[in-house]
Amino acid sequence: MSEFFQKEIKLKARPRGFHLVTDEILEQLKELRHFKTGFLQIFIKHTSAGLTINENADPTVREDFESHFNKMVPEDQPYYKHTLEGSDDMPAHIKASLLDTSLQIPITNGKLNLGTWQGIYLCEHRNHGGSRKLVLTIMGEK
Amino acid sequence: MSEFFQKEIKLKARPRGFHLVTDEILEQLKELRHFKTGFLQIFIKHTSAGLTINENADPTVREDFESHFNKMVPEDQPYYKHTLEGSDDMPAHIKASLLDTSLQIPITNGKLNLGTWQGIYLCEHRNHGGSRKLVLTIMGEK
Amino acid sequence: MSEFFQKEIKLKARPRGFHLVTDEILEQLKELRHFKTGFLQIFIKHTSAGLTINENADPTVREDFESHFNKMVPEDQPYYKHTLEGSDDMPAHIKASLLDTSLQIPITNGKLNLGTWQGIYLCEHRNHGGSRKLVLTIMGEK
Numbered sequence: 111m112s113e114f115f116q117k118e119i120k121l122k123a124r125p126r127g128f129h130l131v132t133d134e135i136l137e138q139l140k141e142l143r144h145f146k147t148g149f150l151q152i153f154i155k156h157t158s159a160g161l162t163i164n165e166n167a168d169p170t171v172r173e174d175f176e177s178h179f180n181k182m183v184p185e186d187q188p189y190y191k192h193t194l195e196g197s198d199d200m201p202a203h204i205k206a207s208l209l210d211t212s213l214q215i216p217i218t219n220g221k222l223n224l225g226t227w228q229g230i231y232l233c234e235h236r237n238h239g240g241s242r243k244l245v246l247t248i249m250g251e252k
Numbered sequence: 253m254s255e256f257f258q259k260e261i262k263l264k265a266r267p268r269g270f271h272l273v274t275d276e277i278l279e280q281l282k283e284l285r286h287f288k289t290g291f292l293q294i295f296i297k298h299t300s301a302g303l304t305i306n307e308n309a310d311p312t313v314r315e316d317f318e319s320h321f322n323k324m325v326p327e328d329q330p331y332y333k334h335t336l337e338g339s340d341d342m343p344a345h346i347k348a349s350l351l352d353t354s355l356q357i358p359i360t361n362g363k364l365n366l367g368t369w370q371g372i373y374l375c376e377h378r379n380h381g382g383s384r385k386l387v388l389t390i391m392g393e394k
Numbered sequence: 395m396s397e398f399f400q401k402e403i404k405l406k407a408r409p410r411g412f413h414l415v416t417d418e419i420l421e422q423l424k425e426l427r428h429f430k431t432g433f434l435q436i437f438i439k440h441t442s443a444g445l446t447i448n449e450n451a452d453p454t455v456r457e458d459f460e461s462h463f464n465k466m467v468p469e470d471q472p473y474y475k476h477t478l479e480g481s482d483d484m485p486a487h488i489k490a491s492l493l494d495t496s497l498q499i500p501i502t503n504g505k506l507n508l509g510t511w512q513g514i515y516l517c518e519h520r521n522h523g524g525s526r527k528l529v530l531t532i533m534g535e536k
Contacts, residue, residue: 111253111395112254112396112397112398112533113254114254114289114290114392114393116289116358116360147398147400147531148398148531148533149435149531149533151291151356151358153356153357153358153365154367155365155366155367155368155370156367156369156370157305157306157307157367157369157370162491162495163441163491163495164441164487164490164491165441165487168476170475170476171476171484171487173475173476174473174474174475174476174484174487174488175487175488175491177471177473177474178467178471178473178474178488181471181473182324182466182467183320183324187319187320187323189316189319189320189323190316190319190320191312191315191316192310192312192313192315192316200313200316203306203307203313203316203317204316204317204320206306207304207305207306207317207351207373208350208351208492209491209492211304211305211355211370212355212356212357213495213496214356214435214437214496214498215437215496216400216435216437216529216531218400218529223437223439223529224439225438225439225440225441225527226439227440227441228439228440228441228495231491243367245358245360245365247289247290247291247358249254249290249291249391249533250398251398253395254396255396256396256431256432256534256535258431258500258502293433293498293500295498295499295500295507296509297507297508297509297510297512298509298511298512299447299448299449299509299511299512324466325462325466329461329462329465331458331461331462331465332458332461332462333454333457333458334452334454334455334457334458342455342458345448345449345455345458345459346458346459346462348448349446349447349448349459349493349515350492350493353446353447353497353512354497354498354499356498385509387500387502387507389431389432389433389500391396391432391433391533
């Protein structure tokens with residue numbers, strides 16, 4: 111029979127950039143082991159930081175993400191009107207929508223069914239974004 | 253016990269641009285209040301308009317989104333082959349895939365558990381897109 | 395009463411580009427017809443290929459996607475540090491995060507409730523990506 115489980119957690123503050131947070135999330139989700147099948151939703155309650163799933167091994171992948179997103183969504187463009195909150199703010203909103211506000215990951219036998227090279231990234235687009243709030247929702251069968 | 257609820261709704265036609273539609277969706281989803289926990293999926297049945305979650309307060313954020321997406325995915329590129337439906341068509345398809353075809357939002361105590369600054373955007377990429385169809389699906393516990 | 399169904403499938407190897415795979419997935423998901431309502435999640439277990447939903451009719455749309463993504467996320471940029479796996483590798487990771495790692499599609503009366511023009515794309519970003527693994531999870535009512 112299917113069941114729902116939901117909790118809110120916080121991720122510690124991180125500098126601007128792409129950060130692997132799979133372990134920090136799983137440490138706060140011990141309930142996962144009880145679900146045989148289903149999926150986990152991770153939802154970030156912010157509009158200037160995002161989530162994505164990508165390569166979990168080489169840290170330079172995350173550095174290249176930051177370099178490329180800064181080129182693709184540059185600061186201080188002449189057409190930006192929303193500038194009061196700093197030059198990192200409007201690009202942060204755009205980057206957040208290019209990446210994900212929520213991730214949905216299948217659960218199989220009490221674990222996230224990720225590929226070998228997949229990890230969860232927090233994409234922090236503000237220079238000083240502070241701690242970030244997540245809502246974790248599991249829908250599954252025990 | 254978990255239950256499913258599903259309905260199709262229409263959003264009224266809007267001009268090209270990014271539009272806050274949280275209230276227009278919630279007005280057509282009175283059933284939400286009965287769900288204690290779970291999540292809402294919003295699925296758009298189109299390939300030239302999309303959805304995203306972003307800043308719900310300052311209208312210039314939505315204007316800057318439109319400016320930036322027009323720069324990042326310009327019209328009339330020499331490599332476009334799909335041009336018969338107008339110069340806004342192929343960029344509309346690409347923008348739709350850069351943003352979201354579906355949103356999944358956690359439900360907590362009968363309400364969408366959005367962050368303070370989060371709202372739902374309809375991203376209308378056609379000059380004359382017309383009314384847009386959404387499928388709303390709730391999975392949750394009452 | 396809600397039920398979960400889950401299986402892993404493989405998509406055959408394809409060349410770099412955007413490919414319509416709706417039929418290849420549905421042929422391996424005969425169980426879909428038993429679900430009256432709910433939704434299907436399609437999750438790709440890779441970080442250099444992605445999924446999206448877009449136009450299912452004109453093949454030049456998929457060609458234009460490939461052209462535009464190659465321009466928006468070019469190879470051989472001077473700021474790339476992750477270069478050991480070939481010049482198509484780092485752009486592949488970035489493209490994968492710009493598109494989707496998972497799709498969620500509503501189910502209505504035993505069928506995917508897609509719009510008339512919507513199809514499922516495999517977005518193959520490597521020159522030789524090989525076969526790609528998907529996890530299919532249905533949550534629904536029979």
